[in-house]
Amino acid sequence: MTANAQATWQTPPEPIASMLNTRRLPTVMFSPRSRYFVALEPSVLPPIASLAQPKIAIAGLQINPKTWEPAKANFFQAISLHRLDDSPAIPIVLPPAPRLRHLHWSFSGRYLAFTLTQAEGVELWLLDVEQAKAQPLTGPVLNAVYGTPYLWLPDDSLVYKQRPQSTPPPAPPPLPLGPLVEENLGRTAPTRTYTNLLQNPYDEALFEHYLSAQLVKIHPKDGLDSDRQPFTQTQLFRTVLPSPDGQWLLVATLHRPFSYQVPLSRFATRFEVLNLQGEVVHTVADLPLAEEIPVNFDAVRAGQRLVSWRADRAATLFWVEALDGGDANKKVPWRDAVYTLAAPFQDEPRQLWRSTLRFRGLLWGNGETAIAYSAWYNTRQLQMWRLRPDQPDSEPVLIGDRNFQDAYSHPGDPVTAPGPYGWATLLIPDADRIYLNGRGASPRGVYPFLDRLDLSSGQTERLWQSPERTFSRVRRVLDPQATELIIRSESQTSPGNFSLYNRQTDTATPLTQFADPLPWYRDVRKALVRYRRADGLDLSATLYLPPGYQADRDGPLPVLLWVYPEEHKSRDTASQVTRSEYTFSRPRGSSILFLLTQGYAILAGPTLPIVGEADEEPNDTYLEQLVAGAEAAVDYLVQRGVGKRDRVAIGGHSYGAFTTANLLAHSPLFCTGIARSGAYNRSLTPFGFQGEQRTFWDAPDTYIRLSPFMAAAQIKQPLLLIHGADDNNPGTYPMQSERLYEALKGLGGTVRWVSLPYEGHAYRSREAVGHGLWEMVQWLNIYLKR
Structure with missing residues (x-):
């Protein structure tokens, strides 16, 4: 039967409806020297009316033209101030219904x-x-369309981007001036399926209008009504970054020609250094439009990129240049080089380091130590190097070389602290040692740690590790000897709270006492479960059971598997357990954990590794490995007595939705499916998707075979499709769900397609989130609970 199921907004059953109105746990931000911290209260789900406000979609952005900021921005709605002692929190007085960002x-x-x-x-x-008081510094004049709209200088003054004050937006032409024409004269310019791009000259005019800004300097002592004049001309600012000493500004500005094929991140960009009078004192680079970057995860833009300042010096630029022209397919001995140039920027740049893999990051410490990373996606190789920035003739020292998907061998991330200019630099207790803060995944579980690494010997000393049956992590190291730590600890029944821990006295002073916002979930049974695929690969998942459930007494439950596969180049990394079962799990937004209240069991995140070792491509055996992983999960549920073979559903979001449709098409394991915001026809994403770097024309059989749209006739089980009507995620156009619905309808399938107005890739409004959960509950009640 075909039905035109036009619906009004529906509310999910209790207690889900009430839970959606529950306030979320605060976000905590510590001050640079950790004397204070603030607790920020996230906003509740906004009404659909806030998403329905007019917006302009250009150059990969969605802009609110009235407020000059991103459309559908997330906000905080309250601040409380805390000292690093036992004094009470101080609520900060703000205007009614405040919307706070960029803290x-x-x-x-x-x-x-x-x-x-x-x-x-x-x-x-x-x-x-010090006064525990907040006040405005400006009126509603900031240009917050792209990036952070202000920046701090070391003397506590600020520079902000001011939008044009009197220029009206360009009016649309009454009629097209002519056809839209694009051409390509033999160059190779592949692009992924970006959304919200420029489409015509009017869009270009809008882009120039809403990206335009001038820079203005202000000090907290200035009054709100003080006369402030911009110190730069109007430009299209992409980034503005002060030197650590505050004497210079590194600015990246966009200029024509623009592109109708790629977002603004690949537009022509000029990097310049300005003084605080707005005068250009040095041009670092003027990069052309970059439409021709090869389709490869290790391909980058040609020319200077990642231009920034050394964090440990007053005013020294650094940047990276591709020695292979940015083309990862070229066979070259060196991929990238790092260059530096100190103020007053009159000398020749000095090459600091060059890498055989692609540059991935650099942490500055001092003249004796910096830590650099390079990696290569195809092999999953990651290298960690020690550099001596002030000794140009010294050789880099390799201190780590591993598969970046190998969580068990992860040594931890170097710890940073405010350096001499306030920027984050490596915390170095003495000449040859640094600290490493690690997640601590291992065969016995996930137990975060703090280590001290001797860079000369490569030996580590364990200083702290998370206690049993909790998930605790070091959030701050407060002194060079790591005597005092700020630690965040959580468990299955306790939300994440912060404490001040002294290693010498082994004492902890609580800093926060956040309560469980959804105590209903305290009695939910959560367990990390392990099982084995038919080919011997060990897999894992998180199993959630409703409160009070006992398999031997209550029998099997209807079960929902919520999935998202991952590609690997090694069977060893594919079998690793990287999740802790002692984390605090409470649902928010469109979380599937709300379904526990309706009597369903949930197997969340069952590992579905798609492995392609050596020269094998993972996706060439995607379907076989996908089905084998799903079979192992269902077999485990049945053997444990939690589920029955005819009462298991499959679901997922984005790539998980793609997986859901494939499992319905290629296996009889599931009685129904829920696919949210997915892509189903890979010929519509011909220049790569997810972990696939080959184009459609490189591997047409793989693209076709992986597309559940091509196998729609094999989908016999009922399928619920949900999609945001304004999905701006590359590749998951709403058309993907619409076309799969049309295919299944035309083939006589049982299918329901729900398009959520104004929603993007994830769902944000109270109406859409509630309705989406109502759809899921109703669908599972009909086709799973039975």
């Missing part, structure tokens, strides 16, 4: 700046922690 501490730690969105625009506000 950043000053280098001194005395101030916390943030933006506050008013009806007519974005204001810059300042919290003085």
Whole structure:
């Protein structure tokens, strides 16, 4: 039967409906020297009316033209100020229904700046922690369309991007001036399936209007009404970054020609150094439009990239240049080089380091130590190097070489702290040692740790590790000897709270006492379970059971598997357990954990590794490995007595939705499926998708075989399709769900397609989130619970 199921917004059953209104746990931000911290309360689910406000979609952006900020932005709605002692929290007085974003501490730690969105625009506000008082520094004049709209200088002054004050937006032409014409004269310019791109000259005019800004300097002592004049001309600012000493500004500005094929991140970009009078003192690079980057995860833009400042020096630029022209397919001995140039920027740049793999990051410490990373996606290789930045003739020292998917061998990430100029630099207790903060995945479980690494010998010393039956991590190391630590600890029944821990006295002082926002879930049974695929590969998942359930007494439950596969180049990494069963899990948004209240069991995140070792491509055996992994999960549920073979559903979001449709098409394991915001026809993403780097024309059989749209006639089980009507994620166009629905309908399938107005790849409004959960509950009640 075919039905036109036009619906009004529906509310999910209790207690889900009430749970959606529950406030979320606060986000905590510590000041640079950790004397203070703030607890930020996230906003509740916004009404659909907020998503329905007019927006402009251009160059990969979605802009609110009234407020000059991203459309559908996320906000905080309250701040409380805390000292690093047992004094009570101080609520900060703000205007009614505040919408806060872009929170950043000053280098001194005395101030916390943030933006506050008013009806007519974005204001810059300042919290003085000594006075525990917040006040505006500007009216609604900030240009917050792209990136952070302000920045701190070391003297506690700020520079902000001011939008044009009197220029109206360009009016659309009454009629097209002519056809839209694009051409390509023999060059190779592959692009992925980006959304919200420029489409015509009018879009270009809008882009120039809403990206335009001038830079203005302000000090907290200035009054709100003080006369401030911009010190730069109007430009299309992409980034603005002060030197650590605050004497120079590194600015990246966009200029024509623009592109209708790629987003603004690949537009023509000029990098310049300005003084605080707005004068250009040095041009670092002027990069052309980059439409021709090869389709490869290790391909990069030609020319200078990642231009920034050395964090440990007053004013020294550094940047990276591809020695292979950015083409990862070229066979060359060196891939990237790092260059530096100190103020006053008159010398020739100095090459600091070159790498045989692609540059992935650099942490500055001092003249004796910096840590650099290079990696290669195809082999999953990651190298960690010690550099001596002030000794140009010294050889880099390799201190780590591993598969970056090998969680068991992860040594941890270097610990940083505010350096001499307030920027984050390596915390170095003495000449040859640093600290490593690790997640601690291992065969026996996940237990985060803090190590001290001797860079000369490569030996590590374990200083701290998470206690049993909790998931605790070091969030701050407060002194060079790592005597005092700020630790965040959680368990299955306790939310993440912070404490001040002293290693010498082995004592902990609580800093926060956040309560469980959804106590209903305290009695949910959560367990990390392990089982084996038919080919011997060990797999794992997180099993959630409703409160009070006992398999031997209550019998099998209807079960939902919620999936998302991952490609690997090694069977060893594919079998590793990287999740802790002692984390605090409470649902929010469209979480499937809400379904526990309706009597369903959930097997969340069952590992579905797609392995392609050596020269094998993982996706060439995707379907076989996918089905084998799903079979192992279902076999485990049946053997344990939790589920029955005819009462197991499959579901997923995005790539998990693609997986869901494939499992329904290629296996009889599941009685129904739920696919949210997925892509189903890979010929519509011909220049790569997910972990696949080959194009459609490189591997047409793989693209076709992996597309569940091509196997729609084999989908006999009922399928619920949900998609945001305004999905801006590359590759998951709403058309993907629409076309699969049309195919299944035309083939006589049982299918329901729900398009959520104004929603993107994830669902944000109270109406859409609630309705989506209602759809899922109703669907499972009909086709799974039976």
